[in-house]
Structures are given as C-alpha cells and as structure tokens.
Amino acid sequence: MADPNERNGDNERKPGSADDADLSARLQSLDARISQASAQRAEAEPRPRPTSDSSALGQAFRLSAEFVAGVAAGGILGWIVDRLFGTSPWGLIVCLILGFCAGMLNLMRAAGMVKSARYDDKR
Amino acid sequence: MASPIEQFQIKPIIPVINFTNSSLFMIGAAAVIVGGLLLATRKRAVVPGRAQSMAEVLHDFVANTLVDATGKEGMKFFPLVFSLFMFVLTANMLGMIPGFFTVTSHIIVTFALALLVIGTVVVYGFMKHGTHFLGLFVPSGVPAWLLPFIVVIELISFLSRPISLSLRLFANMLAGHIALKVFAGFVVSLLAAGGGLMILAPLPLLMAVALMALEFLVAALQAYVFTVLTCIYLNDALHPGH
Numbered sequence: 001m002a003d004p005n006e007r008n009g010d011n012e013r014k015p016g017s018a019d020d021a022d023l024s025a026r027l028q029s030l031d032a033r034i035s036q037a038s039a040q041r042a043e044a045e046p047r048p049r050p051t052s053d054s055s056a057l058g059q060a061f062r063l064s065a066e067f068v069a070g071v072a073a074g075g076i077l078g079w080i081v082d083r084l085f086g087t088s089p090w091g092l093i094v095c096l097i098l099g100f101c102a103g104m105l106n107l108m109r110a111a112g113m114v115k116s117a118r119y120d121d122k123r
Numbered sequence: 124m125a126s127p128i129e130q131f132q133i134k135p136i137i138p139v140i141n142f143t144n145s146s147l148f149m150i151g152a153a154a155v156i157v158g159g160l161l162l163a164t165r166k167r168a169v170v171p172g173r174a175q176s177m178a179e180v181l182h183d184f185v186a187n188t189l190v191d192a193t194g195k196e197g198m199k200f201f202p203l204v205f206s207l208f209m210f211v212l213t214a215n216m217l218g219m220i221p222g223f224f225t226v227t228s229h230i231i232v233t234f235a236l237a238l239l240v241i242g243t244v245v246v247y248g249f250m251k252h253g254t255h256f257l258g259l260f261v262p263s264g265v266p267a268w269l270l271p272f273i274v275v276i277e278l279i280s281f282l283s284r285p286i287s288l289s290l291r292l293f294a295n296m297l298a299g300h301i302a303l304k305v306f307a308g309f310v311v312s313l314l315a316a317g318g319g320l321m322i323l324a325p326l327p328l329l330m331a332v333a334l335m336a337l338e339f340l341v342a343a344l345q346a347y348v349f350t351v352l353t354c355i356y357l358n359d360a361l362h363p364g365h
Binding site for chain 1: 272275276277279280282283284286287290291294295341344348
C-alpha cells in the first residue's frame with residue numbers, strides 16, 4: 001500500500017498533463033506485453049500429451065520403459081500362445097516381432113511423434 | 124561391506140503369517156498418509172494453517188491432474204487416483220530415509236498397483252461401454268488390409284501398459300538406490316585403502332550427496348508420472364475411440 005501511494009504523490013508533484021500521457025503510454029505498452037505473453041502461453045500449452053518429466057534422465061527412463069514393455073508384452077503373449085496351442089516356436093517369433101512394433105508405437109506415442117487417435121477428444 | 128543390493132532383501136518379521144519388512148513399510152506408508160492427513164485436516168479451519176494447506180495443495184494437485192486428463196466425469200476415480208499417488212509418493216519418500224526399506228523398488232509391488240489400474244480401466248470400460256470399448260484397438264482411418272496387424276499391435280501395446288507403468292517406477296527406484304549405495308560404498312573402500320587414496324574419499328561423498336538430491340526429485344517425479352499415466356489410461360476407459 002505504501003509504495004503506490006508514494007508514487008502517486010510523486011506524480012502529483014510534477015506538472016500534470018505530460019505525466020498523464022506518459023502514464024497512459026506506459027499502461028498501453030504493459031497491456032500489449034501482457035496480451036503477447038498470454039498469447040505465447042496459450043500457444044505453448046496445448047501439447048499432444050502432458051509429458052511430465054523435464055529432466056533428460058527422466059525422459060530416457062520413460063522412453064526406454066515404454067519400448068522394453070512393448071517387447072516384453074509381445075514375448076509373454078507369444079509364450080502363452082505357444083503354451084496354449086503348441087505352436088512353438090512360431091507364436092513366440094511372430095509375437096516378438098509384433099511386440100517390437102508395439103514397442104516402437106509406444107515409444108513414438110510417448111515422444112509425441114505419433115498422435116494417437118484416441119487421445120484426440122481429450123481436450 | 125554390504126553389497127549394494129542387500130537393501131532390497133525381504134526379511135520375515137513374523138514368519139507365521141508371512142509378515143515381512145516389505146509389509147511393515149507398506150503399512151507404515153498407509154499409516155503415515157492416514158495419520159498425516161487426519162492430523163492436518165483436524166481443525167477444518169476456513170483459513171487453513173500450514174499443515175492443512177499442505178493437505179489441500181496435495182488434494183488440488185491430484186484433482187487438477189485428473190480433471191486435465193479425463194475431464195469432469197473422471198472425478199469419480201479421484202479416491203483411487205489420490206490413494207495411488209499418496210501411496211507411491213509416501214513409499215518413495217520413506218525409502219529415502221537411510222536404513223529404511225523401499226517398497227516400490229520391488230517390481231511385484233509396482234506391478235500389483237499397475238494391474239489395479241489396468242483392471243479398473245478394463246472392468247469400467249466394459250461396464251460403461253460394453254463391446255464399444257473394443258473400439259480402443261481399432262484406430263480410425265486405417266486401410267482394411269492393414270487392420271489385422273494394427274489391431275494386434277494395438278492389443279500388444281495395450282497389454283504392455285501395466286508392464287511399462289510398473290517397470291518405470293520400479294527401475295527408477297532400484298537404479299537410484301543402487302547408485303547411492305555404490306557411491307557410498309566407494310567412500311568406505313577408499314578410506315579403508317589408506318594412504319594417498321584417502322584424499323580421494325570426499326569425491327564419491329560429494330557425488331552421493333548430489334545423487335541424494337536427485338533421488339528426492341525422482342521419488343516425487345515418479346509418483347507424479349505414475350499418477351498422470353493412470354489418469355491417461357482411465358481416460359481411455361471413460362472415452363474409448365470414436
């Protein structure tokens with residue numbers, strides 16, 4: 001409270017009209033800067049997915065986990081298929097390759113390169 | 124000197140009912156959460172005190188994350204998501220106290236949490252949308268001859284979610300705690316080596332201090348990542364495909 005009052009007092013001591021013009025000019029430039037900044041923020045905000053980790057190490061862990069999980073899921077699925085239908089080793093081979101594809105897909109989705117169809121209606 | 128992975132050993136405390144140190148710290152984490160939140164919100168002041176505003180910040184943080192990812196109707200999952208976030212965060216933070224056991228450094232624990240999330244997604248998705256939920260595996264705008272491959276790949280991608288969800292948290296915790304222990308071990312071995320090598324001993328100590336700070340960051344960050352991904356997966360259950 002003390003600071004703006006003091007400023008006001010300062011302003012009143014000086015001759016009026018030139019100072020008013022100066023003040024309104026400053027207000028205008030401030031408005032312009034605020035609108036510019038908010039426009040920038042609005043531009044930056046809609047990202048494909050909210051990736052949370054800013055640190056590169058976190059990103060590396062996240063992406064590698066996505067890929068490894070894809071391959072692992074494919075491998076497990078292939079193993080189960082082989083166990084159920086006795087098609088060893090073809091289920092494992094095919095599903096591992098598909099799992100590799102799924103891992104790549106996971107990876108690119110996590111990196112935001114491929115926009116998944118089902119995340120479209122989120123925002 | 125203790126080996127770096129000795130800290131992850133599960134030791135029975137009450138062998139008759141299989142009560143281990145892991146169980147103890149899970150119950151400890153739950154007790155810390157419940158006790159802390161009850162204590163913090165005991166006064167129910169309109170103008171919150173320090174503890175109460177911290178509890179409110181935690182609540183609003185998780186609520187905002189959930190609403191951002193799933194929209195307003197996702198709030199019915201708030202109890203689940205908040206419990207998950209608080210449990211993972213508290214378990215990670217308890218693990219940072221020297222000598223304490225880190226519950227989340229065991230993949231069976233994180234995998235159980237991830238299965239809970241995916242199980243909720245699958246059960247709720249089928250309850251709410253029926254077979255329309257399977258549209259999740261059929262992306263729009265794919266040529267017909269490619270569709271079988273894409274469906275299988277999408278299916279494997281979906282199956283990999285609980286794995287990646289649990290793997291990420293588990294790997295971060297495991298790697299961080301091993302790295303800390305290894306660098307702390309260097310200090311001891313350099314000191315034990317004696318002579319000129321003793322001068323080098325403060326270097327790994329500095330590294331251990333820096334790693335400690337990083338580990339606190341990772342502990343909070345991984346709890347947040349777990350929560351965000353939970354929200355994204357729940358979003359699939361709420362609004363699958365088109």
